Amino acid sequence: MDLGISGKKAIVCASSEGLGRGCAIALAQAGCDVVINGRTQKNVESTATEIAETYGVTATPIAVDVSTAEGQAALLQACPNPDILINNNGGPPRRSFKELDREALIEGVVQNFVTPVELIQQVIDGMADRGFGRIVNITSASVVMPIEGLDLSSGARAGLTAFLAGVRPLYAARNVTINNVLPGKMDTKRLQGGIVGGAKARGISVEDAAQMQRDEIPAKRFGTAEEFGNTCAFLCSQHAGYITGQNLLIDGGLFPHAF
Structure with a gap:
């Protein structure tokens, strides 16, 4: 299927490996120019080179911590007017909720709630003005099926989901969608x-x-990073303009539910 996004520009956070890399590859396959992000220069450059050589698109490596203001500025300097934003970031390590002090709590919330909101704030009006925008947040199946020891990650990502539920109706009429993809055991x-x-x-x-x-x-x-990335790419396509505010589980049926 032609996703209709060839030539679009995408920022894919935490995309030098794992699920973010799968998303960057799928978008490059669809013809998007991509900004590749990660904290390790070697990994970022290697992924960007591979994508550019394989798919014939522009892949710009930006090795920064996306949770910092400086990191976000570097991403937006590399791609000032993104059509697509994939929010992704590492989550807090597994630990008992009783071990979480204030510093750890704040760090987890900054990583998985504050950072994606800050990036969305900076790009969404430009998307609306151009009449096209796709924002996909990689959260976690733990948003709907909490996992012991990942309480901070679950809480921060669930907070992001609730926060953006009030934002996405403001932009839907201007062809800007906001969706969340919830990976299970990938x-x-x-x-x-x-x-x-x-x-x-x-x-x-x-x-x-x-x-x-x-x-x-x-x-x-x-699950595989490839199938995850392809699902994400479809949500970014021209065909998904009527899909917004959704939480799409990719978990092989792990979470038992009817609705």
Whole structure:
């Protein structure tokens, strides 16, 4: 399917690896010029070079912490008028809620709530003026299915979801959409790290620990960055202009619900 976004410009946060990288690749396949972001210069440059050479688009590497004002300014200097914004950022590490002090709480909220709001504030009016804008926030399945030890991540991302529910109706008539994509158990470094930790805690093999997690999922497998990215790219397409304010679970059926 032609997504109708060839030539559009996209900022994809935290896109040097993992799910963000999957989104950047899918948008590049659709013909978008992309800004690749991450904190490690080598990873960012490697991903940008690969994307540019493979898909013939402009891929600009920007190695910054997107949670800082300086980092955001660098992204917007590289792409002052983005048509597409993919908000993505690392979440707080797993820990008991009783271990979270004020500093940790503030850091988690800045990463997963304040940062995407700040970026949206800076780009959404330009999108509206040009008559096209697609904003996708990568949150987490824990927004609807809380995970023990990830309370801060869940709370900050749920807060972002509620906050933007009041923003998206203001821009829908100007062809600017805001949607959230909620990954479940995706085959990423973060998931693999959790599996290794769980295996050690239980005294079982890493493969047995991974299989236990796969068995919990109706699809009986982990999701891939490729399928996640393709879903994200569709939400950014010309065909998705009537889809806004949605929370799309990509979890292989893990969360049991009817509505």
